[in-house]
Amino acid sequence: MSDKVCAVVVTYNRKNLLLECLKALRKQTRPIQGLYLIDNASTDGTPELLLEKGYITELPPQNIEEPWEKEFIIQNLTDGEEIKLYYVRMHENTGGAGGFYEGVKRGYEKGYDWLWLMDDDAEPKEDALESLSIYFKNSNIVGLAGSVLLPNRTIAIYHRGKINFKKVFPLIQIPLQLQEYQKQTVEIDMASFVGLLVRRNAIEKIGFPKKDFYIHHDDIEYCIRLRSIGKILLVPKSIIFHKKASKTEVEKFFLGRRKLRKNFSEYWLTYYGIRNLVWLGKRYSKSKTLFYYQMFKFLLRQILGIILLDDNKLKRIKFIINAYIDGLQGKFDNKKPKRLLYEK
Template sequence: MKISAVVVTFNRKKLLLECLNALRNQTYPLDAIFIIDGPSTDGTPEALLECGYIKELPPKKGNWSWETKNVIYSPINNKPIKVYYVRLYKDVGGSGGFYEGVKRAYEEGYNWIWLMDDDAEPREDALEKLIRYMNLPGVIALAPTVIRPTGEISKPHRGILCFKKIFPMIQIPLDESKYKSNQPVQIDFVSFVGPLIKRDAIKIVGFPKKEFFIHHDDVEYSIRLRTVGKIYLIPDSVIIHKENIKKTSLIKKRFLGKTIYRIPYNKLWKTYYGTRNLTYLGRIYSKSKFKFYFKLLKRWAVSVGAIILFDDHKIKRIQFITSAYLDGLRGKFDNEKPKRILYGGKKE
């Protein structure tokens, strides 16, 4: 049995090094780590070189990707751990990064693949506690508990899928009481913060959907995984997620005595993918198409009304949000489109 980790990173070298250190120090040592860098501009390759994860720097420019291999050693038992560093030369988002990482780990023959972003830090015994349950009947994925740095459970990362109520979230977070169990808990949905996925399942369902770019790619993949087996939460296996949720970059507006937060125009492009991808999933999987289209129309109308009331660049914003819904309904995945609509193709 060979186990590899896949870490997707972009411009967070400090967090990446903390994640890699946690992986290196697992009490059940990994066989390999795939680092998918897509493509960082903050000195990530230099940091990896300095810390001994890679032995050479990637070229400054390339057509698609550049890969180098190295070997580090587990401080637990001095076991060699292969390190594959993949430098992408095009921004393909988190979805594209996970696609690339899972594909490469699968093609290298690893039996189980452990997925996470660079802002995840598994506790040293996280993997050891997961592998105890690899032989559960029908198991195709095992998921640790996700906690915030403050210690509380981050519930949105594990849950049950609800195809009756697509908006605003297709997944219902798992009740906190489930985390108190000493036994595995079967779930429908696992985010890409720490799932350990079986090779046999990947062979059938394929790789994460790279076209999503960001947002809801883990939902889509969970739906596919559930068609071939069972996903289990392992409550006593823990991974820390250092997600940085800030409202400081948002614009505050007052309306009827309430504070309304609005997204600045130069940051707006990132919101397109979540709306498009959730709409796409709803069109395919919603149990009641009437309710789905009714709620979609209602959400669109509310969004347009808020733009008219609160925002600048009103025409562009309305065109932008309308396009996100329509592209989801049509299944169109042009990931350069949001910037073309908002900024004429110029990067903000």
């Protein structure tokens, strides 16, 4: 087994889902050799539970001012071989993008041949990595990914697909047709960080995920860079389950139609998706005229929705406009959303 694989798992306040993810990684029939666990300053007792379950034997210090890393040894549940577990306790929540930046950088510096990226709510099937490893020797492949299934075993189509550089707002990705999943392999342009396996020499050329994104669309941005130097291959028989977190939207009705709206206390999270998509659209769209038309059209629709359905209307409108402007100007102040909404 010449290729060394290191999983990179980013977690924040989902300790029970994390344990299920870690167990699935330990049960792989094609074992992993390393596991970078990036704990984004969880406040739900994640380190204590990891200690209780034997994943770590030492708790991180309190009140750290920079990331703290410690290496531990766990066993693969399939063959009993050792897995090096690198537990990184972040000093603050850097979002999914910051967590994957940290994990990819550290895993790359440790010399692993492949890095398998996933959130803490992912659960790869036992033979998921084995099905992907068949293609390790294809030198023109820079990324591998399997099918993402929801708990009800339906395919989560937006996790794998093509990228459309002509019509880039409000979506840049085009999901694969379901019949594509019947093939042995499919060339794709993007795969979410729910089970994307990245080759080391690709990281050497394109660098690490863009930590400035904080959350949302960092995986699309990274795949655009990956595709510039090689192929990303979907292997449908490799399966990873995605246990989506519960939604926080509020249900409202307008003219008899059901609308889901974000609660004001959670509204700050919408900033990152808008800003990052605007940045991607401005940078990569083939038709700038079409991009600006689509962007302004979508902005007007959002403002209208706020006026008709939401509370704190002026704050929300100002907030949304700031997200668009910051995306156009490439400003990545990730503490700004909460300042805009909640500080007097």
